[in-house]
Amino acid sequence: MEEQVIETDDGILLKSAPAFRPTQLDEVVGILQHSGDAVSLEEMQDAVRQGAQEPEVNGFSRHQCDCPPACRR
Numbered sequence: 001m002e003e004q005v006i007e008t009d010d011g012i013l014l015k016s017a018p019a020f021r022p023t024q025l026d027e028v029v030g031i032l033q034h035s036g037d038a039v040s041l042e043e044m045q046d047a048v049r050q051g052a053q054e055p056e057v058n059g060f061s062r063h064q065c066d067c068p069p070a071c072r073r
Contacts, residue, residue, distance in 0.1 A: 002017035 004015045004017050006013040006015060
């Protein structure tokens with residue numbers, strides 16, 4: 001990972017350099033290949049809802065704070 005060194009009035013700021021150059025949408029449309037049927041917006045929303053209800057992903061709990069149960073919905 002590259003870093004940028006930026007001098008400021010308060011000292012030096014270290015900032016991660018962008019991984020990619022800035023691009024416009026028309027430069028990247030269609031860059032990823034996809035085979036199969038298109039997925040509807042409803043199917044995508046259902047998948048997000050299902051994933052949000054899963055208690056664990058790859059062995060990690062989604063919610064690890066001590067807040068009240070209402071927060072854990």
